[in-house]
Amino acid sequence: MQYILMAYLDENVWPTMSKEQQEQGMAAYMAYGQALQTAGVIKGSNRLRPTSDATTVRTTGGKSQVLDGPYAETREQLAGYFLIDVPDLDAAISWASRCPAASHGSVEVRPIWSIQP
Numbered sequence: 315m316q317y318i319l320m321a322y323l324d325e326n327v328w329p330t331m332s333k334e335q336q337e338q339g340m341a342a343y344m345a346y347g348q349a350l351q352t353a354g355v356i357k358g359s360n361r362l363r364p365t366s367d368a369t370t371v372r373t374t375g376g377k378s379q380v381l382d383g384p385y386a387e388t389r390e391q392l393a394g395y396f397l398i399d400v401p402d403l404d405a406a407i408s409w410a411s412r413c414p415a416a417s418h419g420s421v422e423v424r425p426i427w428s429i430q431p
Contacts (some may be wrong), residue, residue: 316357316399316426317406321415322390325364342414350396355409358397365391390419397426 328336350356370381396413400406403423410421 315402315406316397316428317403318424318426319396319398319406319410319413320392320422320424321394321396321413321419322422323393323415323419324389325391325393327418339414346413347396349412350398350409355398355400355405356396357399359395361394362392393419 328339331339347356347359350359368382372379372381393415396409398406398409400409403425406423406425410416410423413421415421
């Protein structure tokens, strides 16, 4: 079954980190990605640009509104995701707990609802 592990982080922290801290953070995510790949469970993964680069589209009363920025201001923002294929929720939770984001943000685990045409 496929699950998406969504990493939520405070995007304002990264720019305040030292170069060494940023390198350690990147190394942790690279090692995690390699572990997913070695286990054969990774289906896709990407980082997201900051919320300042986001555009939100909403339709109200039949009219589209396009807004610069994220829909909601929150302390943590969706920073990236890992799409995995594992046997069950317990396995997905196990992988989520190993994600570096779980130690300095949060990781939401959500099953993929496959829509077949």
